[in-house]
Amino acid sequence: MPHSEDPSGRLTAPGAPFEVEGGVYVSGPRTLREFVEATWAFGEQPFLVADSGTYTYGEFFAAASALAGRLVEVHGLRPGDRAVIGMRNHPEWQIAFWAAQLAGLVAVPLNAWWTEEEFTYALDDCTPRVLLVDGERLPRTGAWASRQRVPVIVFHHDGPAGEGVERYEDLPAPDPGVAPPDVQVRPEDDATIIYTSGTTGRPKGAVATQLAQAGAAMNPRYTAAASALGRGVLPGQGRAPVSLMTFPFFHVAAFTTVYSVMAVGGTLVLMRKWDAEQALALIGRHGVTHYSGVPTTALQLLAAAERSGAHLESLTHLNTGGAAAPPDLVARLTARFGERVEPRNGYGLTETSGGVTANFGAGYRRFPDSVGRPTPATEVRIAGPSGEVLPEGEVGELWLRGQSLVRGYWRDEDATRQAFTPDGWFRTGDLATVRDGRVSIVDRIKDMVVRGGENVYCVEVEAALHDHPDVVDAAVLGVPHPVLGEEVAAVVLLGPDAAVTADELRAHVGRTLAAFKVPAHVVVRDEPLPRNPTGKILKRELRGPLVERVRSGG
Structure with a gap:
């Protein structure tokens, strides 16, 4: 269509x-290596600006090329090997990612907010040959790397490196005249494995x-x-x-x-x-x-x-x-x-x-x-x-x-x-x-509420709640009902001076939506709704307490 x-x-x-x-x-380009090589022409134009410093395109490309060369020549990585990237939004995140592409590796960006257990799950799943992490992520990934004898290059880390760990800041300064390693990167080769957000279960590695x-x-x-x-x-x-x-x-x-x-x-x-x-x-x-x-x-x-x-x-x-x-x-x-x-x-x-x-x-x-x-x-x-x-x-x-x-x-x-x-x-x-x-x-599909055979689309009810001036955030989901199967419930966060009641919010929704879409239960929450790092509401964390509250008549 x-x-x-x-x-x-x-x-x-x-x-x-x-x-x-x-x-x-x-x-268009056929590979990410082809795409990034074209950016070298931007030279002295600023690319990455952060509190820690600024990289021009020329400086960025030289740094990525140097790191790619090290991954290939020093660590012996070959096209198809996985390179995990785990750090906050430092400029060097981009250097690490594009170094992997210039070396023909499969870049695996991992969620920087994950716990050690979550990192371990993904590392066991993708079996990388190198970890490119910052100092904050090193304690959550270092034990796995040590057990598996996988080298680590750590960025923005002031402490001791430890065995098998290189500090990026200690590596030789990039030579602007050095080209990326001479490796073949084909359109059909894997470029990335990016894990799904896991809002409904264990993350899966999506391969592009x-x-x-x-x-x-x-x-x-x-x-x-x-x-x-x-x-x-x-x-x-x-x-x-x-x-x-x-x-x-x-x-x-x-x-x-x-x-x-x-x-x-x-x-x-x-x-x-x-x-x-x-x-x-x-x-x-x-x-x-x-x-x-x-x-x-x-x-x-x-x-x-x-x-x-x-x-x-x-x-x-x-x-x-x-x-x-x-x-x-x-x-x-x-x-x-x-x-x-x-x-x-x-x-x-x-x-x-x-x-x-x-x-x-x-x-x-x-x-x-x-x-x-x-x-x-x-x-x-x-x-x-x-x-x-x-x-x-x-x-x-x-x-x-x-x-x-x-x-x-x-x-x-x-x-x-x-x-x-x-x-x-x-x-x-x-x-x-x-x-x-x-x-x-x-x-x-899984979040849609089916109330007595009628489909209620949560996003529509959430939009109606957001339309009230006192509502800062809202999540709508289904709770069990012995006759209807499910009924509509809402969890809302109100502004600091809000005085609106749950019944008034229900009446507000009822002015624009059919009666069967109006939440039977509206729970006012005192703290922000739980979200993953990219802003999606984690409804699974709301559902259990909400169901218990409804069952107890709260």
Whole structure:
């Protein structure tokens, strides 16, 4: 079900920059090594800006090439070996990742928030030949590396290195004239293993080939070009973007931002941890043009700007991803800044290697509950229970197929068969509709509440709750009912001076939604709702206590 944001074909026609043939971008790179080698030409332009220092593109490429050479020549790694990356958003995270690509290795970015037990699970699963970690992650990974006799290169570590551990800061300074190692990297080779967020169980390692990741690098470039055309601007004109990076580098939402910035010689401004006031200061100090983050941090940024009266003069784009954006986000942005700051959201998963749909500009303002249209190298299908294609406007499971999709799950054939059809369609597990080519996500299939035979889409009820001025955050889920099977319940976090009651919130929802969708139970929570590092609410942590409270009549 392809539907282009480029109806005239200026971007996708034969010979155009984003022409697709056989599901693959014709003129795009075929490997990540090919993609990153082109960035060397940006030379002295700043690439990575952090409290710890700044790397130009030239310095970055020299450092990545030197580390790649060490991995190959000193540690004896060969194409196909796995290299784990575990650190916070230091600039050296990018050096480690791209060193792995230049060496032909399979990069395995791990969640920096994981405990030692969670790291051990993933390390046992992917069996890396080297660990590239920061000092904070060394205590959680060092014991495994010692047991398995796997070398470790540690970054930003002031303590003793220990046996089998090299301090990155002690390595020889990179030689700008040294080329990357001479290894063959093919499009069909594996490029990354990225573990799913694990919101419903043990994480699985999603394996993307070089060609898939190269497609993922092209997708945001197409979105940027289509956005420019929509504003009446020639793509590629104007200053390179300066993007405030708030996504953790290990998450695919970050990859979408990184790829789009690197492709045009832009700058990534990094934060050690999220803080809305600091974000305002960084935007002003560095002339940030693009904000990228989960909807929660975007809303906090807007609230901080309102409190301080900041006009964010340099900001031209506000991009959200990683979790569903409440429809009122774009309204708040427009009310504050008019049409000067372009809103953008989209849809992507670990299994799609980042964003594969995009909603932006006037289209986003008109359809704020949509995630937009797919990129040229992405196909969309709305499937019924037996896999049949459903008519436009009907709710069904979102299936995707395209260049950037992973080939399957690492050493898990059963999970791969369950998720992928024989002809390459990926079953997302998300309920969606398509109208005029625009995709709208309705809910997760497993999170949908079936109340007395009626489907209640949690995201719709959450949006209604978010619409109340006293509600800061909300999660809707199903709790057991002896007659109805399930009934709707909500957990909400209120603002500091809020006085609204649970009954008043139920009445608020009832003004816009059918009675069967109104939560039978509304629980007010005093602390933030539990979320994973990329902003998704961990409903499994809410469900048990909520069910017990309902059973006890609380």
